[in-house]
Amino acid sequence: MSTSNSNKDAILALTLLFLLLFLSFNFILFIYLAIFILLLSFFWNGFTVFTDMAWRRFGNIIGAITGTIILSAIFFLVVFPISLCLRLLGRNPMQLKLPGGDSNFEAVDKNYLKADLQNPY
Numbered sequence: 001m002s003t004s005n006s007n008k009d010a011i012l013a014l015t016l017l018f019l020l021l022f023l024s025f026n027f028i029l030f031i032y033l034a035i036f037i038l039l040l041s042f043f044w045n046g047f048t049v050f051t052d053m054a055w056r057r058f059g060n061i062i063g064a065i066t067g068t069i070i071l072s073a074i075f076f077l078v079v080f081p082i083s084l085c086l087r088l089l090g091r092n093p094m095q096l097k098l099p100g101g102d103s104n105f106e107a108v109d110k111n112y113l114k115a116d117l118q119n120p121y
Contacts, residue, residue, distance in 0.1 A: 007048040010055040011041045 015034040022030035041048045086093065 007045075007052040008041075010052040011037060011048055014051060014055065 015037055018030045018034035018037070022028070022034070037051075041051070
C-alpha cells in the first residue's frame with residue numbers, strides 16, 4: 001500500500017470513527033468534526049500526512065497497552081487461581097515433581113508388535 005493510500009485510509013478511518021460516535025451518542029459535533037476533517041484533507045495534503053502519522057502512533061500505543069492489560073488479566077483471573085487451587089489440593093497434573101522419585105519418566109511395560117511400527121503417525 002502506498003503512502004498516499006495509507007494517508008487516505010487514516011482520514012477515512014477517522015471520519016468513520018466520528019460518524020460512528022455520532023450514531024452512538026447522537027451529538028451533532030461529531031458530524032461537524034467528520035466534515036471538517038474531510039474538507040481539510042481535500043485542501044491540505046500535509047494534514048493527511050500528519051493525521052496518518054498520528055493515527056499510527058495512537059494505534060501502536062493502544063495496541064501495546066491493551067495487549068499488556070488483556071494478557072495480565074487472563075493470567076491473574078484464570079491461570080493463577082487455577083494453579084493456586086491445584087497446589088492447595090495437592091494435585092500435580094503436569095507431573096513436574098514426582099513424589100519420592102528422581103525422574104519424570106514413566107515406566108511402560110509393553111511389548112511392541114510389528115503393526116505398532118507400521119504407521120507411527
